[in-house]
Amino acid sequence: IAALLEHGQRIHGGSEVVTCEGEGVRRARFGEVGERAERLAAGLSRLGVRAGDRVGTFCWNAQEHLEAYLAVPSMGAVLHTLNVRLFPEQLTYVINHGEDRIILVDDSLVPILARVARELRTVEHYVVIGSGDPAPLGLHALRYDALLAAEQPGYAWPALDEQAAAAMCYTSGTTGNPKGVVYTHRSTFLHSLAASSGSVFALSDHDRILLIVPMFHANAWGLPYAGWLVGADLLMPGRFLQAEPLCRLIATERPTMSGAVPTIWSDILRHAETHPIDLSSLRLVACGGSAVPRSLIERFQERHGVRIVQAWGMTETSPLAAIAVRPKGRPPEEEMEWRVKTGRVVPGVELRLVDEAGRVLPWDGETAGEIEVRGPWVTAAYYRDDAPEKFDQGWLRTGDVGTVDARGFIQITDRAKDVIKSGGEWISSVELENQLMAHPDVLEAAVVGVPDPRWEERPLACVVLRPGVHATDETIPNLQAFLAARVARWWVPERWSVIDEVPKTSVGKFDKKLLRARYAEGALRVIGPLTPA
Incomplete structure (x- = not known):
């Protein structure tokens, strides 16, 4: 990563990092950011950080977080990005399990970190970014700017083994403790080359990347490193992730590329229904983290001319593994049919389908099995956690179930834990959700399997209606009829619940485990069983 840092600093020193501060922004050139990374490394060294030590970041997407991305791995330490949306018990666990010695924290997040500070066994210093009050963290809190001001640029980056640990991120699994994934210098550099390649995001110094996906989640999909490597300007929204400030930032700073989970883009689309917005600068939006509804892709294309492309991966794959781009030889009128697929496996990632007995299945676009992957940026183990059920002789068991066609295009039908088996046949909750969200009255939809005395399991559809609806x-019968025209009739749910909001995990995915628990506890108001007309 030191090579990546020095290349961007020297070759693209004039590219800029723009950080949103609400009504305004602040700017810094790559050359300045690189020098500040050198000062940060010197300051951390003075605090006793040595090779292999973990340095945590509890930060929004901002210039200082990027400086940590560059400095910490380059000095031989390990960057540990901490998810600011974790429950206190999970946050305590990942910091203690990772054995972080230093934590860099945004001043706006100090109160959240302070709640668990007494439980943190290995943290020696907190470095507070910004002018907010550090007092809640106690006597071990330092100021970020003061730490840098005491040092000089020109830090001598050590020669490191490319297989040495560079960064780590814990998964956001909804069962058990989060699991640590370690990225090496080699895996990060190769992932950056792949992400910027023409068959993926085609990044260059002509781009301006709006980094909405959090830098605490799977390295912000690798975009900070890839963007720095090629000299693309990096636009950081900070904590201002609501639709209105994001749209204002897009209109004024003119990004060409961005990435975020579907929830963010749904909020922007809804905002656009009542406010004028300008998204004309965007040539590409990568969307992932959960299945992207076809209706969302179509509405952005039709109403704003924005090309949303679905990408697939996970924390364990750094995260890039597949992207849904129309293959050569197919006519433009098929564009949407390819974009709504999960994605085509990218160069550098090997993929196979296996059945429950571990037999390898054909790529025929019809046979479904669990997806397994391996490659130079795919983890082969968790940090200090054996988890043998997740690995199969070097292959990562993703937990995603789907098909693969002869061209290498994946179509995920469900998570293995979310597949609904009704009367011995499989029902895809993802497909039901996508179809429901295409209905003009539905804002969000989550489908889970619930016990059924006759069929063993049947789908329960939980829907959020649009504002004003x-x-x-007639609402449920109308939705049943809408589905019956689009999926197999026996897939149509008999049980429904109209809810205010679909619960989300810390990274914005639908929390179906919580919905199932609420159903079991009788906490959901369920309509039905209603037999479709």
């Missing part, structure tokens, strides 16, 4: 006696 109110449930009536």
Whole structure:
């Protein structure tokens, strides 16, 4: 990563990092950011950080977080990005399990970190970014700017083994403790080359990348490193992730590329229904983290001319593994049919389908199995956690179930834990959700399997109606009829619940485990069983 840092600093020193501060922005050139990374490394060294030590970041997407991305791995330490949306018990666990010695924290997040500070066994210093009050963290809190001001640029980056640990991120799994994934210098550099390649995001110094996906989640999909490597300007929204400030930032700073989970883009689309917005600068939006509804892709294309492309991966794959771009030889009128697929496996990632007995399945676009992957940026183990059920002789068991066609295009039908087996046949909750969210009255939809005395399991559809739409006696029958015209009739749910909001995990995915628990506890108001007309 030191080579990546020095290349961007020297070759693209004039590219800029723009950080949103609410009504305004602040700017810094790559050359300045690189020098500040050198000062940060010197300051951390003075605090006793040595090769292999973990340095945590509890930060929004901002210039200082990028400086840590560059400095910490380059000095031989390990960058540990901490998810600011974790429950206190999970946050305590990942910091203690990772054995972080130093934590860099945004001043706006100090109160959250302070709640668990007494439980942190290995943290020696907190370095507070910004002018906010550090007092809640106690006597071991330092100021970031003061730490840098005491040092000089020109830090001598050590020669490191390319297989040495560079960064780590814990998964956001909804069962058990989060699991640590370690990225090496080699895996990070190769992932950056892949992400910037023409068959993926085609990044260059002509681009301006709006980094909405959090830098605490799977290295912000690798975009900070890839963007720095090629000299693309990096636009950081900070904590201002609501639709209105994001749209204002897009209109004024003119990004050409961005990436975020579907929830963010749904909020922007809804904002656009009542406010004028300008998204004309965007040539490409990568969307992932959960299945992207076809209706979302189509509405952005039709209403704003924005090309949303679905990408697939996970924390364990750094995260890039597949991207849905129309292959050569197929006509433009098929564009949408390819974009709504999960994605085509990218160069550098090997993929196979296996059945429950571990037999390898054909790529025929019809046979479904669990997806397994391996490659130079795919983890082969968790940090201090054996988890043998997740690995199969060097292959990562992703937990995703789907098909692969002869061209290498994946179509995920479900998570293995979310697949609904009704009367011995499989029902895809993802497909039901996508179809429901295409209905003009539905804002969000989550489908889970619930016990059924006759069929063993049946789907329960939990829907959030759009603002201004109110449930009536005809709402559920209308939704059933809408589905019956689009999926197999026996897939149509008999049980429904109209809810205010679909619960989300810390990275914005639908929390189906929580929905199932609420159903089991009787906490959901369920309509039905209603037999479709």
